[in-house]
Amino acid sequence: MSKLRFRVVEAAFEKKAAEVPASTERPATYFGSLVFNRQKMFKYLPEKAYAKLIDCIDNNAPLDRETANATAAGMKKWALEMGATHYTHWFHPLTEGTAEKHDAFVEHDGKGGMIEEFSGKLLIQQEPDASSFPNGGIRNTFEARGYSAWDPSSPAFIVGDTLCIPTIFIAYTGESLDYKAPLLKALEAVNKAAVDVCHYFNEDVKKVYSYLGWEQEYFLVDEGLYAARPDLLLTGRTLMGHESSKNQQLEDHYFGAIPTRVMEFMKDLEIEALKLGIPVKTRHNEVAPNQFELAPIFEECNLANDHNLLIMALMRKISRKHGFRVLLHEKPFKGVNGSGKHNNWSLGTDTGILLMAPGKTPEDNLRFITFVVNVLKAVYIHNALLKASISSATNAHRLGANEAPPAIISSFLGSQLSAVLDHLEKSDSENFNLAGKQGMKLDIARIPELQIDNTDRNRTSPFAFTGNRFEFRAVGSSANCASAMLALNAAVADQLKHFKTTVDTKIAEGKDKFTAIIDQLRKDIKECKAIHFDGNGYSDEWKAEAIRRGLDCETSVPLIFDAYLKDSSVKMFESTGVMTRKELEARNEVKWETYTKKIQIEARVLGDLAMNHIIPMATKYQSSLIDNVYKMKDLFPTEKAVHLSSKNLEIIEDIANHTIFIKEKVDEMVNARKKANKIENEREKAIAYHDTIVPMLEAIRYHIDKLELVVDDQMWTLPKYRELLFIR
Ligand code: ADP
Ligand code: MG
Numbered sequence: 001m002s003k004l005r006f007r008v009v010e011a012a013f014e015k016k017a018a019e020v021p022a023s024t025e026r027p028a029t030y031f032g033s034l035v036f037n038r039q040k041m042f043k044y045l046p047e048k049a050y051a052k053l054i055d056c057i058d059n060n061a062p063l064d065r066e067t068a069n070a071t072a073a074g075m076k077k078w079a080l081e082m083g084a085t086h087y088t089h090w091f092h093p094l095t096e097g098t099a100e101k102h103d104a105f106v107e108h109d110g111k112g113g114m115i116e117e118f119s120g121k122l123l124i125q126q127e128p129d130a131s132s133f134p135n136g137g138i139r140n141t142f143e144a145r146g147y148s149a150w151d152p153s154s155p156a157f158i159v160g161d162t163l164c165i166p167t168i169f170i171a172y173t174g175e176s177l178d179y180k181a182p183l184l185k186a187l188e189a190v191n192k193a194a195v196d197v198c199h200y201f202n203e204d205v206k207k208v209y210s211y212l213g214w215e216q217e218y219f220l221v222d223e224g225l226y227a228a229r230p231d232l233l234l235t236g237r238t239l240m241g242h243e244s245s246k247n248q249q250l251e252d253h254y255f256g257a258i259p260t261r262v263m264e265f266m267k268d269l270e271i272e273a274l275k276l277g278i279p280v281k282t283r284h285n286e287v288a289p290n291q292f293e294l295a296p297i298f299e300e301c302n303l304a305n306d307h308n309l310l311i312m313a314l315m316r317k318i319s320r321k322h323g324f325r326v327l328l329h330e331k332p333f334k335g336v337n338g339s340g341k342h343n344n345w346s347l348g349t350d351t352g353i354l355l356m357a358p359g360k361t362p363e364d365n366l367r368f369i370t371f372v373v374n375v376l377k378a379v380y381i382h383n384a385l386l387k388a389s390i391s392s393a394t395n396a397h398r399l400g401a402n403e404a405p406p407a408i409i410s411s412f413l414g415s416q417l418s419a420v421l422d423h424l425e426k427s428d429s430e431n432f433n434l435a436g437k438q439g440m441k442l443d444i445a446r447i448p449e450l451q452i453d454n455t456d457r458n459r460t461s462p463f464a465f466t467g468n469r470f471e472f473r474a475v476g477s478s479a480n481c482a483s484a485m486l487a488l489n490a491a492v493a494d495q496l497k498h499f500k501t502t503v504d505t506k507i508a509e510g511k512d513k514f515t516a517i518i519d520q521l522r523k524d525i526k527e528c529k530a531i532h533f534d535g536n537g538y539s540d541e542w543k544a545e546a547i548r549r550g551l552d553c554e555t556s557v558p559l560i561f562d563a564y565l566k567d568s569s570v571k572m573f574e575s576t577g578v579m580t581r582k583e584l585e586a587r588n589e590v591k592w593e594t595y596t597k598k599i600q601i602e603a604r605v606l607g608d609l610a611m612n613h614i615i616p617m618a619t620k621y622q623s624s625l626i627d628n629v630y631k632m633k634d635l636f637p638t639e640k641a642v643h644l645s646s647k648n649l650e651i652i653e654d655i656a657n658h659t660i661f662i663k664e665k666v667d668e669m670v671n672a673r674k675k676a677n678k679i680e681n682e683r684e685k686a687i688a689y690h691d692t693i694v695p696m697l698e699a700i701r702y703h704i705d706k707l708e709l710v711v712d713d714q715m716w717t718l719p720k721y722r723e724l725l726f727i728r
Pocket of ligand 1: 212346354
């Protein structure tokens, strides 16, 4: 009998919720208590340094050494008061996680003792010995080291005994080796380009912010059960497991009452998140059993992204306090929904206007349409790139699986906005003449009443307009949102720049400003029509239609990554100053390599489990059946024994057929891996893994799952889906 499985199942049933004592303080009191925010900057910095730092944060003013020293001193004072003993530069290498290297504040005082020190120099820059972070060859080629540099726009915070300073991570030669550096550049590019376009409508705008509100989906699994599943432990997903008879058919989990053990985890997580200044707001059960969601109030994109990375780390930590493991993998279980991370994205001005929201006046609405159309155009031109920005070995299981957006980027607009754009496109210039207020009579007069209904939803769309923002739904649950956000913001920045140039040219030629804008919008609406799709993204008709429309329909992840190196992508990234060709090439090397490694690990784990768990237990059960057959023969006359054992003989044969297939396929897979590993080119290697290894994983799994149905439950060593998904 399988001892471990039954022991962990029993233990899981007995677990009680780890109650989180209600805080005596209201959330508003402890919100941000662990963050060196403006309030604390004001309190701990000299007046002059405070003013300079704020100028640097708000207006990108350069930061002098004196201010850095004063900031470091203030930060240290605060951190020591909070009980911190260490500090770290906190950065986002291309591994998708975060990295930190802690140093104590202590230094020799020259008199045989110690003092606690933290200078501006240490705040601004560090050189982590980071030679083993992925860099796609940049640091080898340039023989340059990497260093981390302070990002003052994202506030420092304390985790445990450590002051964490958000930083970018770059090579000495300037190439970025992380996600934050290009994200900041993309945000700056979209700020500049959008401010320029805003000036057509509103001269006061000085800054445009990019906003991000992410919705994090995740699974919780009992820690004991998790530990008894080597595949979950090593790959983050189950590589085998027959569907549970009941899973999500009844849709009884979605928005249902949150189970008590889970509720305590959520409370604990929320308190810690609020202390770190993460404005968590929404929590609920998701569609699949044991699947949940958490969402904060949206924030400026760079900060929101830091907060998402921080919360993923918090979830990993706090889940263990409650006897759970959190699964952030996009598809931990076959047959039930996977997890995504919808990125709600919009642009807004320092004057408080949301640029993707309709307004009250005709000008407001023209501004609204201008931004929406430019976004659509950017998404149209760069649809392949945007898909690449959310693609990974893990997200590949989710996309196109009739539960998540298809692997084709299109945009849902809803009936009202579609009608407005249609109308603008089809009306002739005369009717749409906006010269002078009275010229707005016909069409624009109707637009002020625009109440874009955000209940008009389409869950199958990867990039949906939802009233005052777009929701990029294709992003995976484990991803660093920066990947998608930097591509999107850069693409929109580039498009807005083109728009501005064309409209300015028309104005220079003597056209009235609004006529020039409308002319150009009409042209753009026509040009990017192919991206607009309000229908069912899961349908086969859409796939056929999308091919006809010329949208990118590639489904192989290694090939999807090619979009980063298309001329249009390189040109866009270079002209917005976000990334150079060299950086893009290096990043793709990392992407292909990571893809290969992930599949390679899965193949090894599956091979091991098949040989060490599955085949032995199936054979053992088969032997007991064979034993039974022989005994039947002893007991009964031959003819009767044959009859009575006929079903067992079938099972014996069945098991043999499955185990033979599994063994052969595992051998075949080992050989295919050996062959693929010899390929030196990372792209080719990833393609080989995709084309040959991935289908084998599926084929082997199929036979293992069949065995699970016939082998004696008492002998089955691995926790089953019904246990993983329903015990909480
Ligand atoms: P849903 O119905 O999709 O779950 P929610 O109202 O829960 O929508 O919002 C999802 C996320 O979108 C939240 O983080 C929310 O703060 C964010 N959000 C709302 N408005 C905007 C906006 N204009 N820009 C960016 N994010 C936004
Ligand atoms: Mg949503």
